[in-house]
Amino acid sequence: MSEGLRVELAIDSPEACPVADVSERVDGSVTNVTRSTGGDAVVEEFSAPAGTDVGESVEPLFENGSEARYRFRRDPDQDCFCDAVETFDCAVSDIQAEDGQVIATAHVDDAAQVRAVVEELRDVFGDVALRSLHQHGEGTLGDAVVVDRGQLTDRQREVLETAHEMGYFDYPKGANAGEVAEALDISVSTLAEHLAAAQTKLLDDVLA
Numbered sequence: 362m363s364e365g366l367r368v369e370l371a372i373d374s375p376e377a378c379p380v381a382d383v384s385e386r387v388d389g390s391v392t393n394v395t396r397s398t399g400g401d402a403v404v405e406e407f408s409a410p411a412g413t414d415v416g417e418s419v420e421p422l423f424e425n426g427s428e429a430r431y432r433f434r435r436d437p438d439q440d441c442f443c444d445a446v447e448t449f450d451c452a453v454s455d456i457q458a459e460d461g462q463v464i465a466t467a468h469v470d471d472a473a474q475v476r477a478v479v480e481e482l483r484d485v486f487g488d489v490a491l492r493s494l495h496q497h498g499e500g501t502l503g504d505a506v507v508v509d510r511g512q513l514t515d516r517q518r519e520v521l522e523t524a525h526e527m528g529y530f531d532y533p534k535g536a537n538a539g540e541v542a543e544a545l546d547i548s549v550s551t552l553a554e555h556l557a558a559a560q561t562k563l564l565d566d567v568l569a
Contacts (some may be wrong), residue, residue: 368451368475369492370482371464372442373538373553379419379433380407384458387413390533394456396443402434403441407458442486449478460534464492476564483561488538488553490560492530512562520545520555 373381384391393408406422411429415421422430435441443453443465451467451474458464469475475494482489513521523545528535536544542552 365496366469366471366475367454367466367495368469368478369464369466369494370442370446370479371462371490371492372482372486373462373488378442378458378463379416379435380405380456380458381461381463383407383409383413383415383419383431384463385461385537386415391458394443394458398437401437403437403444404432404434406430406432440485442482442489445482445485446478449474449481451478457532459532460537462534462537464532479564480561483557487550488557490530490556491564492532513559517555517559517562520547520552521559524552524556 380391380394387410389410391407391409393406395406397404408428408430409415411424411427413429413431415431419431419433422432424430442463443456446453446465446467449469451469453465453467455466456463467478469478472494475491479489479491520541524530524536524541527541527544529538529541538549538552542549545552547555
């Protein structure tokens with residue numbers, strides 16, 4: 362029987378995802394994201410604070426108090442992080458966004474599949490982070506492992522510690538990629554490279 366794991370994967374992609382783009386403009390979160398395929402387009406809906414500047418490509422549907430529902434359509438051939446997760450036979454059960462970061466909750470068979478999903482998604486999207494890993498019915502995955510932090514370079518450790526201290530991995534986020542990169546005096550792309558390299562090394566121990 363499979364372990365039955367629930368994993369949260371996150372990506373910074375406001376330039377590629379309308380949901381992520383809107384989340385940078387709101388004081389709060391974008392929640393209840395749904396997707397449906399029909400005809401020649403994928404239709405996505407989401408909830409966000411009423412009165413949000415959602416951009417020209419997003420259509421307001423209705424308001425319910427302080428919250429509103431929005432809709433947009435996209436080309437099914439457009440690269441989509443959540444669609445890509447599901448190509449690994451991982452059912453995405455929840456999608457949210459905060460400060461330009463999309464968080465997709467998916468269900469996978471085992472830890473080996475988690476590693477494969479994260480590594481292959483990074484090849485396509487770059488800055489993909491594993492936010493949490495839980496075993497169904499037992500809370501946080503309980504088997505302890507030894508993580509060798511000595512395998513990180515000094516720079517990788519500095520970047521990882523700075524991102525953690527600034528709340529980059531928190532939800533809601535305490536800082537976005539641009540703010541962390543500015544604090545380290547590096548570009549966002551360099552930040553993504555260091556974080557990906559550091560997380561991959563640590564995941565090798567965690568998921569071995």
